[in-house]
Amino acid sequence: MKPMNTMRLAALSLALLGGAEVAMASEVTITAEFRPSSTNTRFKNTTPVSGFCKHFSNAAVCQSDESKSIELGIKYTKETVSRDPDTRNRFYVGFPGRQVVDVARAGDSPSQLYFSFASFSAFVRRVSGDGRIPNAGRSVSGGCSELHAAFYSDIRAINLWRINNPDVSSHCYVNSALEGEGVQAVSNVEEFSIGYNLVAPNPLAMRAGIYTGEVNYSVGENGEIALGNMVTNLNTNSLKIKFELDVQHALEVHFPANSDKVILEPPGGWMRWLNGGPAPEKLVRDLPFRITNTGPLSIYMECEHPTGRSCGIQNTRSSEIAALDVAVSLPGGIQLNNGQAVQRFPIPTGRARPLHVDAVTPVFNQPGALHFATAAGEAAEMVKNPGDTYRGNVTVVFDALL
Known part of the structure; x- marks a missing residue:
């Protein structure tokens, strides 16, 4: 039997890159x-920090991996009227609620994140104008x-506001009692940034890739x-x-020395x-191995002597x-798609229809085994010719990309 294929797979990351201005459109990447x-x-x-966390680097909101700031590339001029009954005439912003976003590898069904x-x-x-910024x-x-x-x-300010309920649409405005009513000003918004909540999918359920x-x-x-306004x-x-x-994902499969021959x-x-x-x-033989795996995994066989449903060994005479x-x-920690344990589960032949298993919890250097046995009735036929030798190569593939 040929040695088992082992592989270490590339990890999943989510990145937000920075604001980019294009005519009448702004684009950032997380x-x-x-x-x-x-x-x-x-x-x-892994999103590079931009926006207010450059100015409020010690703020608690800037210490969390889950909530960072990013500058959105939005710039405009705003005329304001302090304490105006129409709050949209004050310094005002509004944001939509939480969004569900599909993310996918090419050709795969999407996973969902929440933003x-x-x-x-x-x-x-x-x-121009008087009063506070x-x-x-x-x-x-x-x-x-x-x-x-x-x-x-006297002429510039940077604020940091909390959006009290990020899950719903929010509209926010200055309501300072220190300002006189009706004080007018014209100001340029030169940097517009947000902190965000990002709830990513469960990486253990995602195959390796971008x-x-x-x-x-x-x-x-x-x-x-x-x-x-x-x-x-x-x-x-x-x-x-x-x-x-x-x-x-981490994927390593280690076999003992001399495991390339199974008697x-x-x-x-x-x-x-x-x-x-x-x-x-x-006729049987168990072949132990140790496995490290942190994501979905496909297992299948390639046969030197296919028998239709499985692999075979050939009489050399x-x-x-x-x-x-x-x-x-x-x-x-690795289970079948239906949640059952993987114990002496048949391995299919061919890459087109592999055995799919899931990482319920990360597995690091834990024991597993391959189980080889002649099919029913084969051993009795084989021993009718004492001294004959049967040989064949069976390659078992552990694939985290399928």
């Missing part, structure tokens, strides 16, 4: 990756509250990302957020038959072929 270990079963956000806006920041420079008011109303006190000077997806939002006075010089009317998940014999040995006993019902039954047992 990235994350899965690198398995005995203690890690989750994606790690929502968790916080908001703007770097605002006043170009429009986004510097500490009293925030609507669907937001202050997450960090604004940094501000998964991509995207979600699109309209941007404008009344867009899904809403900027309120009296907006001019808006550089984009849409925002595309792209997602890239890189999944790399079949009756259970308990040949002595009973040599001493005049009945022909053995079967007569060319007759005896069929084999080949099965696999795997650690408890």
Whole structure:
């Protein structure tokens, strides 16, 4: 028998790359990756930090892998009227609720991630008018509250607001009692960034590879990302957020030395038959191995002497072929698609119809076994010609990509 194929597969990551301005469109990418270990079963956000976390690096919201900031490339001019009864005339923003986003490898059924806006920041420079910078008011109303006190000077300010319920549509505006009513200003929003919540799929249920997806939002006075009234010089009317998940699974299968040859014999040995006993019902051999695996796995056989449903071994003298039954047992962390344990489960032949199993929990260097046995009735025929030799190559493939 040929040695088993072993492979180590590439990990899944999800990345968000940064804001890019294209005429009337803004696009950013969020990235994350899965690198398995005995203690890690989750994606790690690998998106480069941009936006408010450059300014509020010590804020708690900037310490979490699950909630980082990203600058969206949205720039505009906003005229504001302090404490205006129409809150859209104040410094105002609105965001949609949580989105379900399909991410998929080429040709695969999609997995789903959940994305929502968790916080908001703007770097605002006043170009005319009096009073405070429009986004510097500490009293925030609507669907937001202050997450960090604004940094501000006479002409510019950067705010950081929490979106109180990221799952639903939220509209937020300054409601500062320190401002007089009706104070007008014109300001440029030079940096528009958000913190986000990203709930990635379970990487243990995803095959190795790159998964991509995207979600699109309209941007404008009344867009899904809403900027309120009296907006001019808006550089984009849409925002595309792209997602890239890189999944790399660990897959290693190790066999003892000299495992490339499997010698079949009756259970308990040949002595009973040599001493005049009945022909053995079967010839068997178990081949132990140790496996590390953290994701879905496909197993199949390739045969030198196919017998239709399985592999065979050939009589070197007569060319007759005896069929084999080949099965696999795997650690408890790897199960059949229906949740059953993989114990002496038959291995199919051919890449087109492999045995699919799932990693319920990561498995590191745990024991498994291949079970070889002659099919029913074959052993009795084989021993009718004492001294004959049967040989054949059976290649068992462990594939995390199928």
